[in-house]
Amino acid sequence: MARNGWPPGPIRTPRAVLPLALGREPLSYLRRLVRTYGDVAHITAAGEHIVVLSDPRMVRDVLVTHQRNFRKGRGLERARKLLGNGLLTSEGEEHIRQRRLIQPAFHKERVASYATAMTEYAIRVHSRWTDGATLDVAEEMMRLTLGVVARTLFDADIEAQARNVGEALSLVLNSFWTTMLPFADLLEKLPIPLLKKGKEARAQLDAIIYGLIAERRKQPGDRGDLLSMLLLAQDEEQGGRGMSDAQVRDEAMTIFLAGHETTANALSWTWFLLSGAPDVEQSLHDEIDRVLGGRMPTVADLPHLPVVEQVVTEAMRLYPPAWLIGRRAIGEYQVGGYTLPPRTIVLISPYVIHRDARFFAEPDRFMPSRWTPEFRQGLVPFAYVPFGGGTRRCIGESFAWMELALVTATIAQRWRLRLVPGHPVVTQPLVTLRMKHGLRMTAERRPDLPSPDSRSPDLRSPDLRSPGLRRRGASAPPHAE
Numbered sequence: 001m002a003r004n005g006w007p008p009g010p011i012r013t014p015r016a017v018l019p020l021a022l023g024r025e026p027l028s029y030l031r032r033l034v035r036t037y038g039d040v041a042h043i044t045a046a047g048e049h050i051v052v053l054s055d056p057r058m059v060r061d062v063l064v065t066h067q068r069n070f071r072k073g074r075g076l077e078r079a080r081k082l083l084g085n086g087l088l089t090s091e092g093e094e095h096i097r098q099r100r101l102i103q104p105a106f107h108k109e110r111v112a113s114y115a116t117a118m119t120e121y122a123i124r125v126h127s128r129w130t131d132g133a134t135l136d137v138a139e140e141m142m143r144l145t146l147g148v149v150a151r152t153l154f155d156a157d158i159e160a161q162a163r164n165v166g167e168a169l170s171l172v173l174n175s176f177w178t179t180m181l182p183f184a185d186l187l188e189k190l191p192i193p194l195l196k197k198g199k200e201a202r203a204q205l206d207a208i209i210y211g212l213i214a215e216r217r218k219q220p221g222d223r224g225d226l227l228s229m230l231l232l233a234q235d236e237e238q239g240g241r242g243m244s245d246a247q248v249r250d251e252a253m254t255i256f257l258a259g260h261e262t263t264a265n266a267l268s269w270t271w272f273l274l275s276g277a278p279d280v281e282q283s284l285h286d287e288i289d290r291v292l293g294g295r296m297p298t299v300a301d302l303p304h305l306p307v308v309e310q311v312v313t314e315a316m317r318l319y320p321p322a323w324l325i326g327r328r329a330i331g332e333y334q335v336g337g338y339t340l341p342p343r344t345i346v347l348i349s350p351y352v353i354h355r356d357a358r359f360f361a362e363p364d365r366f367m368p369s370r371w372t373p374e375f376r377q378g379l380v381p382f383a384y385v386p387f388g389g390g391t392r393r394c395i396g397e398s399f400a401w402m403e404l405a406l407v408t409a410t411i412a413q414r415w416r417l418r419l420v421p422g423h424p425v426v427t428q429p430l431v432t433l434r435m436k437h438g439l440r441m442t443a444e445r446r447p448d449l450p451s452p453d454s455r456s457p458d459l460r461s462p463d464l465r466s467p468g469l470r471r472r473g474a475s476a477p478p479h480a481e
């Protein structure tokens with residue numbers, strides 16, 4: 001028992017087994033919980049005490065100020081079976097050391113060099129579409145982001161590989177997400193065939209990844225991909241030695257999995273929201289046509305595409321792919337006048353906080369134009385946290401922002417996507433915020449623009465060497481470190 005009692009919350013445990021404890025509709029359950037009990041709400045399930053925190057200052061304290069008092073928890077042990085000991089699954093000092101080692105692979109300049117792969121894959125995916133065709137856009141986005149991560153990570157074309165690689169990967173992904181749920185240890189008690197299949201698929205992927213590593217070790221050097229960076233990474237504290245093959249494999253697998261589904265979800269939600277907001281879509285098209293004049297977007301264009309940025313920022317506000325961030329307290333923890341005992345699970349829901357009217361007027365409305373520089377500046381720190389915060393903040397954040405903007409611009413330049421009438425769009429909050437029934441949309445081809453040569457000359461020559469990325473600049477979405 002907490003020394004001065006637990007924070008308020010429902011007396012009855014909703015379910016015996018978590019994560020079902022949050023109910024069949026965890027998103028609305030969490031919103032109701034916070035509305036009823038406030039910024040510090042308590043639930044219990046399967047003998048665990050869970051406290052949901054929804055005040056941005058408390059979020060900052062857990063993720064940043066007092067992050068040493070928290071671990072990611074036991075779910076990690078399950079994830080380790082699939083991911084090994086990569087960045088996502090390490091804790092404490094080991095995590096900090098690994099993060100330092102991997103960081104160079106995500107430096108701005110390096111990330112900017114992946115832009116071409118992002119636009120090329122977007123073109124590859126949309127060039128298969130035909131005018132008037134019905135697509136599962138969620139599947140298409142998954143295929144797209146998988147292609148991007150395979151190319152940027154391994155300089156490999158996954159699509160060109162045997163079909164079972166793709167299948168293996170999606171099996172691993174599915175079982176991975178199951179194991180990453182904050183209460184994954186309880187899931188182990190359930191007979192989940194997916195986990196077994198995931199194991200087999202992992203063995204296949206391992207063989208491929210180790211094969212690639214062995215090839216690279218024979219011909220060392222920088223091939224411009226993430227794998228090269230991992231192989232080149234030196235750990236000075238450990239006497240300047242590089243990573244072992246097993247370490248490289250674990251990191252590669254981690255980035256492969258963490259960098260794929262989240263981005264695909266964010267893109268799918270973006271298309272869904274645009275389809276219901278023709279005015280917003282029109283201003284997006286106008287901007288893209290004016291700035292790009294029909295050519296492929298590059299990193300240098302991004303500062304000139306504020307509407308694109310506003311649209312993806314707002315989509316991730318309404319549907320943050322990482323809708324729940326979980327921690328387990330190591331020692332006692334004081335919050336909101338309560339003293340939580342060690343081992344309390346703390347949950348932070350970006351979904352709930354992003355829809356709080358204290359921070360966002362008309363919180364359920366898709367309104368990209370709210371993201372003016374003044375609004376960003378005035379926004380309460382940690383009221384917008386799609387990438388988390390502190391030492392565990394998403395390492396792929398600038399990668400993701402760039403991919404979201406480039407893919408949105410590339411596709412919206414050529415296509416208008418319309419939700420198929422009657423298709424149910426239902427949230428499926430697993431570890432990432434998926435769409436339960438996919439996203440059936442009709443692709444309408446937009447008319448071609450006049451030839452690119454008639455464009456103004458200053459917007460022509462794309463220069464990939466000058467990363468115009470200003471993600472952390474004045475108009476970047478607000479996150480505090």
Ligand code: HEM
Pocket residue numbers: 072087088089099254255258259260262263266320321322325326386387388389391392393394395396397399400
């Ligand atoms: C829209 C896309 C993305 C979203 C919303 C997202 C969100 C997040 C969040 C919230 C965390 C922190 C989780 C926690 O604190 O428990 C995280 C961690 C992580 N993300 Fe992302 N992510 C995205 C894309 C990516 C990409 C593209 C990559 C890699 C290419 C990536 C790699 C990682 C890794 C390796 C971690 C673990 C970092 C650590 O523990 O130090 N993510 N992500």
